[in-house]
Amino acid sequence: MAQQHLDPTNRLAERAEPARPAGPVPAEALACYLRAQATEFLRALRLHRESGTGANGSSGSGVGDGSAAPVDAARALRRAARRLSGTLHTYQPLLDADWAEGMRPELAWLSGTLAMEHAYASRLERLLQALHRLSGSSAFPARRQVAAATVSATLPAPPAAPDRGNLTVGAAKAGALLDRQLTLARTRAHSTALQALGSSRFHAVADKVALLASEVPLRATADVTADLRSLAGAAEGRLADAVAALPLGTAGHPYNAEALIHGLSPDPAPHPQDAPWHQVRLLLRLHRYAREVLVVEGGPGGEDARLLTAGEALDRHRDASEAAAAAAQAARTPRIAPATAYALGVLHADQRHEVEAARYAFQHDWQHRGARPAPAQ
Secondary structure: OOHHHHOHHHHHHHHHHHHOOOOOOOHHHHHHHHHHHHHHHHHHHHHHHHOOEOOOOOEOOOOOOOOHHHHHHHHHHHHHHHHHHHHHHHOHHHEOHHHHHHHHHHHHHHHHHHHHHHHHHHHHHHHHHHHHHHHOOOOOOOOOOOOOOOOOOOOOOOOOOOOHHHHHHHHHHHHHHHHHHHHHHHHHHHHHHHHHHOOHHHHHHHHHHHHHOOOOOEOOOHHHHOOHHHHHHHHHHHHHHHHHOOOHHHHOOOOOHHHHHHHOOOOOOOOOOHHHHHHHHHHHHHHHHHHHHHOHHHHHHHOOHHHHHHHHHHHHHHHHHHHHHHHHHHHOOOOOOHHHHHHHHHHHHHHHHHHHHHHHHHHHHHHHHHHOOOOOO
16 A cells, blocks of 8 residues: 555645645735634624523523523634634734733633533433443433434444343433533533623623724734745644554554553543544644635635544544543442442443544544545536
């Protein structure tokens, strides 16, 4: 097999090349993008304030308020904050240094704070559905349906089904334990989000974003010397280097003995294999945002669908990794019944398998998609 087919750096360059602008991209494109995202931020904030209180009597900050409007507004607010923060990170050399260095961490704080409630809700949903699937019992009634990515038929086969007789005994109690723990965490995240949205810190961020919607603090030399392609290329290079460092060979096999050994360890530390994959996910997101700036006049249609597919695989990897950690944490609860601990152990193993499946999907797409024939016209 040719080396260029195995080299993820070459594969990234091959994918990204067709969408690159033919000529220099001036700093005004960056200013236009930042103004557009600031406008989206302010629109989402207005929608959030107009949505009022949720059905449960609390001000809507995210998931579970009984109305779609607060959920949509919080999601849009997070989306705009992430894009603003990521864009400031990539294109900081073209912006006023003090402003960018002060603004970027505040936007990251806001998007991270608003994301926690949704993360806990989705994690609980994922774990309860997995328990229901593994146990084959009716102990877990269907909750609110959430979008789930379809796993490709090319993924490694799942492990053999556990002994459902033993699993069902503890599955209901395991589900109840997870429900208590993650619902409590979600409630705390909801309160934290409400406090954040009412804080002087948030109002300071919103005021700066409002100013950004009309005036972007570019450096004095940016208008005449900038070409955004070089900074976007640097973001692409960082991603390519991170992908090249991943054990894609290991991800191409259905059995990962090293991951299994750590999964059986009582050590509560994060799984050591996960961190590089999480880093690639963040760098891929920054790369996507950098490309959006280059094609700002073309709108969202300028995004590379192949990068979105890779990002979805890494999102599934993150979700499964955090769900496995939640199952392991629940299993460390003192004085739980052996059957409950067994069910949580099976659940943990199932989610670690989902981690491996997501890695396989990423490496399979990353290394082989470029060789597939183009669709018929």
